[in-house]
Amino acid sequence: DAGVIQSPRHEVTEMGQEVTLRCKPISGHNSLFWYRQTMMRGLELLIYFNNNVPIDDSGMPEDRFSAKMPNASFSTLKIQPSEPRDSAVYFCASSDRVGRTEAFFGQGTRLTVV
Amino acid sequence: GENVEQHPSTLSVQEGDSAVIKCTYSDSASNYFPWYKQELGKRPQLIIDIRSNVGEKKDQRIAVTLNKTAKHFSLHITETQPEDSAVYFCAASSTGTASKLTFGTGTRLQVTL
Numbered sequence: 001d002a003g004v005i006q007s008p009r010h011e012v013t014e015m016g017q018e019v020t021l022r023c024k025p026i027s028g029h030n031s032l033f034w035y036r037q038t039m040m041r042g043l044e045l046l047i048y049f050n051n052n053v054p055i056d057d058s059g060m061p062e063d064r065f066s067a068k069m070p071n072a073s074f075s076t077l078k079i080q081p082s083e084p085r086d087s088a089v090y091f092c093a094s095s096d097r098v099g100r101t102e103a104f105f106g107q108g109t110r111l112t113v114v
Numbered sequence: 115g116e117n118v119e120q121h122p123s124t125l126s127v128q129e130g131d132s133a134v135i136k137c138t139y140s141d142s143a144s145n146y147f148p149w150y151k152q153e154l155g156k157r158p159q160l161i162i163d164i165r166s167n168v169g170e171k172k173d174q175r176i177a178v179t180l181n182k183t184a185k186h187f188s189l190h191i192t193e194t195q196p197e198d199s200a201v202y203f204c205a206a207s208s209t210g211t212a213s214k215l216t217f218g219t220g221t222r223l224q225v226t227l
Contacts, residue, residue, distance in 0.1 A: 031213060043158070043203060043217040056214060091157065095212045102148065102160035103212035 004106035006092050012112045018080040021109045024073055025094030033103060034067055034077050035091040043091075049075065082113045116141040118206050120218030127194050128226055135221045137204035138186040144206040147180060147187050148215070153200045161202075162189070165210065194225045 005024040013019050025032050033048040047057040052069045060067070064083070069075040079086055089110050093103040117140040127133045139147075148163035164171045164178045164187065171178050175194075180187040191198055201222050205215040 031211075033212075033215075042219045043205075045215060048213055050213075093212075102163065103215065105157040105159070107157050 004092055004094050004104055006090075006106035006109050008109060009107060010110045010112075012114065013082055015083055015113055016081045017113075018078065019082045019086075019111060019113075021077040021090050021092075021111070023075045023077070023092030023106060025075070025092070026096075026104055027073070029094035029096045029104075030072065031095045031103075032069060032075050033093040033095075034075070035093065035105075037089045037091060037108070038087075046077070079111075082111075084113045087111055087113050116144060116206055116208065116216040118204060118216050118218040120204050120221055122221060123219065124222045124224070126224045126226060129194060129196060131194055133191045133194050133198070133223055133225075135189045135202055135204070135223070136186060137188070137206075137218050138184075139206040139216075140185070141206070141208055142185065143208040144185075145210050146207040146212075147178070148205050148207075148212070149178060149189050150203045150205065150217075151200045152203065152220075158203060191223075194223075196225050196227065199223055199225045 007022045030051050034046040035043050037043050046059045047067045049069045067077045089108045091105050091108045093105045095103045120137045145166035150158040151161045152158040162176050162178050164180050175192045177190040201220045203220050204218040207215050
């Protein structure tokens with residue numbers, strides 16, 4: 001398995017534009033997590049899904065952020081409109097058996113909003 | 115909600131020495147404590163974890179200890195090597211799983227020759 005796959009690896013966008021980050025979890029995993037990493041706040045859980053259903057989105061910073069998981073092999077995190085303070089590395093992670101095992105992280109998407 | 119504090123923020127040791135990183139947590143319901151290693155520009159990767167029903171766990175040069183009463187847990191790396199240089203994150207969860215992990219702020223470990 002190729003592991004958790006995220007795209008794009010890097011994204012530079014102008015303030016106000018819509019940004020969509022994509023994630024393909026490990027096949028067979030039924031839990032998916034979106035994290036944001038910044039120097040100031042470290043690793044923060046934004047939202048997680050079990051069996052494609054959002055379970056906890058209390059970490060989503062504001063309504064500009066939304067996440068979907070239309071099927072077991074794909075998830076998106078959307079920011080609309082983007083702001084400079086959204087600049088961070090966004091990680092997607094997945095685990096199996098309702099998160100019993102470790103969370104396997106993707107390579108991350110480095111987002112820069114100018 | 116859970117709050118995890120991690121110390122020190124940076125740690126420099128000589129090759130062959132031991133390194134210890136400490137974390138405290140606030141939620142007494144937390145029962146799963148993983149440690150992740152993140153090399154520069156790479157993804158975080160699990161190196162060891164411990165559940166609340168054990169006090170210590172070892173895996174070769176790495177060990178983790180848990181004190182539930184004091185609500186703190188520690189990572190111990192013995193015989194450090196240059197490839198141990200990375201940022202280490204502790205985390206805690208009350209779900210017993212990797213769901214809803216609250217991470218510490220990280221420790222940058224530098225192993226010098």
